[in-house]
Amino acid sequence: MAKSKTSNKSGSNRHKEIGRSISPFSFHLRSEAEQKRFLRTNLLLHFRPFLVKEKTLPFTLSWGLGGMAATMVLLQIATGILLKFVFVPTPIEAYGSVQALISQVPFGRLVRNIHHWSANFLVVVLTLHMLRVFLTGAFHPPRQFNWIIGLALFTLVMAANLSGYLLPYDQLAYWAVTVITSMVGYFPGVGGLIQQALGNGDGLGPQTLSFFFSMHTALIPCLLVVLMGFHFWRIRKAGGLVVPRKPEEPIDVTPSRVPMIPNLLVKEIATALGLTATLMLVSIYFNAELAAPANPGLSPNPVRAPWYFAGLQELLLHIHPVVAVSVAPLMAGFFLISIPYLPYPHSTEGIWFASARGGIQSATSTIAAITVSSILIMIDSLIIKTASWSAGISPFIRDGILPLLLVIILVLVWVWVMRKRWRATKNEITQALFIMSITVLVVLTVVCVFFRGASMKLIWPFI
């Protein structure tokens, strides 16, 4: 007993000694046992794997997108804490406190700009991360549940963006969030209740601001951190990232592994520093907007949702609100959740675009989606909405049921074409549908942001 105590003690002393004496630069010169011990005793590195698969190291697999997202979430939390020292979450004082922040507080404008640009970049980076994960088949078992955690993370980031958008309480924020919260009212059954909880019945007042503030600064960041931890743990549980392979190559079950330090850590640090430097530069040269103080009696024309919700706003111009706000997002959500659980004939894990011909199919699907959605937007805006014959038809049939049927028919035709002409597999068809959905969302967003003028009429931009 005494002997084991002594050996434990000397073991733990050795532990501390090694923890102190190894630097990340001399790490690879140490024995494997010493390296492992060092990782275990270092708080931050404790979360990282000791060995990583060699073939997952090239930047062209992950493009560093997940790491960039994590960096930006941390930046958001750090800058958010600083902003919280100055911001006052009441309708009367919020605007003034932001003005004071950017004009009187040293580096206040820079901190606000970093928070603003990082939030916007995060949406783009996350969309690209999701695309990369999807296009390398990284949603197949054993990573299927991590895809779902990823979706929850994405939803949280969108909620963080929306709840933060209102806080400066300027005209831009007030009316953009009014557009979004009025959309919520169209959720069948619960829409009215949610609106009441948000206090939208009497405009966006103290109740809404305080609710958004609490969500933005407490609940959402906590959930994000916990879920991110879960996300990273699941990556380790799955044995690391997917190994890229050619379609004819089998999955390598014993890939060669190398120590995480310095092979991966150096790349991660370089990516995080490069991203932070870019965000700093953007934040030095481009200021986050602050319009006139919110005026509930005077809406700007047009009232535009923030760009990441502009696709939904554009959809609302064409499709009945019940379909645009509840049926379409529910269908999209169901599709996204079901992606990893569909019965595929084989796993495409690690194969870019699922097969050798997947790239061509995806490009063709993208072009088809851009063409068809642009034509439909123009037909609806310029012909159907302005034609007198369409005025007699019930709006729910004209703008709800008929467009939904049209979309279902178009999707079925595309699936049929893929099956008959390309002999496409289930993996390839799911891939085409996923890519087409994202493309249509991008087209809707671009049209709403650049091609809509006063009263949301179609315009030519830059004229």
Ligand code: HEM
């Ligand atoms: C705040 C949000 C997120 C953060 C911080 C994050 C972070 C990461 C990181 C660091 C990785 C490892 C390597 C890389 O791809 O860069 C990763 C992998 C992964 N992520 Fe995310 N992610 C987020 C959101 C998402 C979303 C929205 C999805 C999909 C819906 C997703 C699904 C996955 C999957 C399945 C993997 C494993 C990929 C593989 O094994 O190759 N993540 N994530």
